[in-house]
Amino acid sequence: MELLTGEPLALDLVNTRTRDHDALARAADFNDWLARQSDRLTLPDAPFPAADLAAVRRLRGHVEAALEAARQAVPAPPGSIAAINDALRLAPPYPQLEPRGVVFGSVTRRDGSDVTRLLTQLAEAAVDLLTDPGVGKVRSCEAPDCRLLFLPAHPRRRWCSPTLCGNRIRVARYYQRHKPDHSQT
Template identity: 35%
Template sequence: MLDLDSLPGDDLAVNLADTVLLATSPSIDLLDDGHARFWSAQASRLPAGARPPSAEQTRRLRSAVREVLEAAVAAREPEAWAVERVNAAAAAVPASPRLTARGVDMIWHGEDGGEIALAAVAVATIDLVSGPRAERLRRCGAHDCSMLFVAANSRRVWCTPSLCGNRVRVARHAKKGLES
């Protein structure tokens, strides 16, 4: 089973969406015991000034992000409430590009570090579903996994080859052994 330390990708939006394990009954919320750890693990993907928002704010945005990403995977329109929530979070903190000696940095103009973090997730969500990586957004091919991921290549079907991929291969091998 995946946990906060083994989220499958480097995409901020996908990582937030994957903090709830939906393939279990009942679902498991990885933020219950790991809210601060999640934001700490995402620090390198967050803009300067970002701080962890409240767990309630995080979960509220996560539900919208998950709906938007699931809709993209299913090639359907996302629910209006989810689009509105993602857009509101993205618009809550203005950002502007700033030219530096290294290239361009995005400067986020906000007083509330939690809002900056949420805005960064919302913008990452919008960028993912509206950009070229949208066609590589997938749900894990393992029947007992609900994780989403952005595939590096067209052949990738599991969120993590070392976890879900290995479990599927082991099960397939065991089934072949029983059949022979």
Template identity: 50%
Template sequence: MSDPSPLIGEPPALDLVNTRPVGADLLSTPDELRVWLRLQAERSEEARTFAATEPAAESLAAVRDVREHTALALDRVRRGEPPSAGDLEALNRAQRAAPAVTELDWDGRSLRAARRRTGPPALRPAAWLAEAAAELLADPAVAKVRECEADDCVMLFLPAHPRRRWCSAARCGNRVRVARHYRRHRPAEPDPASS
């Protein structure tokens, strides 16, 4: 893939799996995890909380573990197969390490409900992502998840339109269209037999 920056915009579990484009790992350091969480923060209050802190190596390891088990389970579910018990247990264990609780608070005039994670702060991002993976895997829409049709791309997406073919029209869609145009309009190569 020519652009190593993370794609954002799919369900968080797919965005997480998509941090492994061909030949790269976009979550190889705690700082890269922080950057990715900041991108997610625009879409999620919980991610906004995580992005405000410096992730530790323990956070990175836990998130990468969730990513691996999510990718494996998703691959099987997309093919109509049951996920492995080990993958499900790993995702459940990650959620239990820092469960979410809806806390109620009275501010003097009204009651507010806010979702907060308990458990070790380093494990909270992984718990959030494992919960997002559980929601995606249990959603019937998981059967619609597709892999990008560009030759050198492994990104996954949940199409909003049935004709969507690429992870990103700006990335892979443009590259495929440009390559197709070039093939149609390039000059014919001389025939070596006529020389």
């Protein structure tokens, strides 16, 4: 199953579950997703273990619930807000002074296990999305069998991917317009 990435990180997290696939069900699938996010996340060197997937799935559910509330302009479930805030506290970032020859630089570090550092980064991405004034513009794909969300760069965008869902819809419409009429035979 081809996962779409490139939306805000919190949307990409929610989109790890499609109608017929969950990238958080197997560690191999989740590690593939993480590799696609490597430019946006600080990742461990070792593959993410299957034992930690349940914590990521729980956070994804809370992010999805809070996001849906924001899209509907209703109060978010208090449990979801609490869970995101709890994840933010697991491995907060801190600056660390680092010598670079005769000068110094600053790097950001986090303490904690690989899963706590990842959960904190994903929770921070959720905060970024949920506090963005454009959160109300997040849309659901209009393809009938798709549940993916996207933040449209163009107001006329209707599908999560013009090359996947968009193409399927256009092909179906074309077929409906050009299918032979067998009722006259």
